[in-house]
Amino acid sequence: MPNHETLVEVRGLKKTFKRADGTEVQAVRGIDLDITRGEIFSMLGPNGAGKTTTISMISGLLAPTEGDARIGGFSITKQALEAKKLLGVVPQEIALYPALTARQNLEFFGRMYGLGGKELAHSVDEVLDFTDLRDRAKDRIETFSGGMKRRVNIGVGLLHKPQLVYMDEPTVGVDPQSRRRILDTVLRLRDVQKMTVLYTTHLMEEAQELSNRVGIVDQGKVIALGTVGQLIQQVGEEDRLILSVGTQTLKDGLLQKLQSSVEGVTRALYDAPVQASETSDQVQSGKITVYAKRGRRALPDLLKIISDASIDVMSVEVREPDLEAVFLQLTGRALRD
Ligand SMILES: Nc1ncnc2c1ncn2[C@@H]1O[C@H](COP(=O)(O)OP(=O)(O)OP(=O)(O)O)[C@@H](O)[C@H]1O
Ligand SMILES: [Mg+2]
Structure with a gap:
């Protein structure tokens, strides 16, 4: 397949939450995006901009109030099974079993993706290598640093070899060294594994370093979109x-x-x-x-x-x-x- 085709199409995506007191929160107010195969696309925006809500809808975890997203042509609302096969999700919150080892966690989540036998074992080995956790594979998660937990969390999203990986602020709360490793991992996902990455962050340094293109998000809308160079040109050279x-x-x-x-x-x-x-x-x-x-x-x-x-x-x-x-x-x- 050619490398320049669109992998993700987001059209008119909206989400309104109802609070317990009956008031409404318009978390996402109409987002349109195309993500090209093989690129790292970042959504950059402050706390509460609607990044997680958007990603949750694109990954089929949350039903949109309006609009739809297609992954590889499959609608996430109408063809959820097909669409979900193409994507791996790395959530903002770490979701691992602390009392299980790194390998056991990966095996558990791999089975949830429908992997088994040799295929699962091979996939787990690959992920442990890729995230540089092979020598800690037999240690329990509760003995891991925050940065290492993050890497296992990322590994979980890669087990079934998705075409598209979503990562929601994967560097929050980790030390600078772990952060560097995570950013390098993201770059290798694109450059070595040839995956497409949808990355969210509120840190402009990360968006600048990683992204082929950036969508700047504020108050539930994309307010600017382009390569880092194109976006910076908008403000002039001052x-x-x-x-x-x-x-x-x-x-x-x-x-x-x-x-x-x-x-x-x-x-x-x-x-x-x-x-x-x-x-x-x-x-x-x-x-x-x-x-x-x-x-x-x-x-x-x-x-x-x-x-x-x-x-x-x-x-x-x-x-x-x-x-x-x-x-x-x-x-x-x-x-x-
Ligand atoms: N389940 C919910 N019920 C009500 N309001 C919600 C819910 N989830 C999110 N919101 C609100 O929607 C808005 C967008 O939240 P969201 O978590 O998508 O932002 P974000 O860009 O991911 O922020 P952060 O950088 O803090 O992770 C916020 O105002 C938030 O309070
Ligand atoms: Mg968020």
């Missing part, structure tokens, strides 16, 4: 300079001056989370954000103007255009909390 400033009064016209007299600067904004009193603009601490082309070059002039205004700069951060900037531009909010 760097973001974030200057933490001290307790002084911000003089009138300072922002104006930064904007008009430093080359490359297009905007300077002030955001004062803590105001000393409602009537003065005396602040306890605040942030000046400057958007500038070639931000590092503009920095010395900016700092001079600010210090001439007798304002202390405590720290400076230079952010090159990234997916965080795309999210900020589209929503006015930061992706990180």
Whole structure:
């Protein structure tokens, strides 16, 4: 089969939950997506954006309120059995039996997928190798670190050799080293196993590193979609300079001056989370954000103007255009909390 064909088609997917008190939550408000065979597609969005709800519907675990998804042409609502054979699910919550060994867990879940005999044993061996857990296969899960549990959890989703693997925030709560291993595993799923991966995360670094394409999700909708390069182009080529400033009064016209007299600067904004009193603009601490082309070059002039205004700069951060900037531009909010 050619490598560029569409494996997953999501059309008009919606989910409304009813709370116990009768109020409704529109968790997913109409999502359309195509996922191409052989790619890592990431859904990037903050907590509560609707990522898990979307994945649960695409994997047939949750009935959509409206819309449908097709996997390899099979409707997840009308041809659920055929569709589910093509996919492996790695849930956000770890679902393993702590008192069983890694191998026993894999064997148990493999049987649930309908595997048995030599096929099962072979598959379990392959998965243990792939997740680098062969030498811990006989140890009980309760003796594993969080990162190792995650890898077993991923292994469970791979046992029946699915064409498509869903992974819902698989790096949450693991240490940096385990996280690196998980990200490498995801890349090998695509590059070595030739699988298609649907990955969710609220971390833009992960989406940037892993993805062929990213869908940015917010409040139940895809608000931007494309390659990382295409998405970043949307915000232009400006760097973001974030200057933490001290307790002084911000003089009138300072922002104006930064904007008009430093080359490359297009905007300077002030955001004062803590105001000393409602009537003065005396602040306890605040942030000046400057958007500038070639931000590092503009920095010395900016700092001079600010210090001439007798304002202390405590720290400076230079952010090159990234997916965080795309999210900020589209929503006015930061992706990180
Ligand atoms: N079973 C449910 N009943 C009611 N509301 C729900 C239910 N499941 C999810 N929600 C709500 O739907 C919205 C989307 O939740 P969802 O878990 O899909 O977000 P998410 O993007 O996966 O977030 P996170 O990054 O925290 O995992 C949230 O407002 C959540 O509170
Ligand atoms: Mg989630």
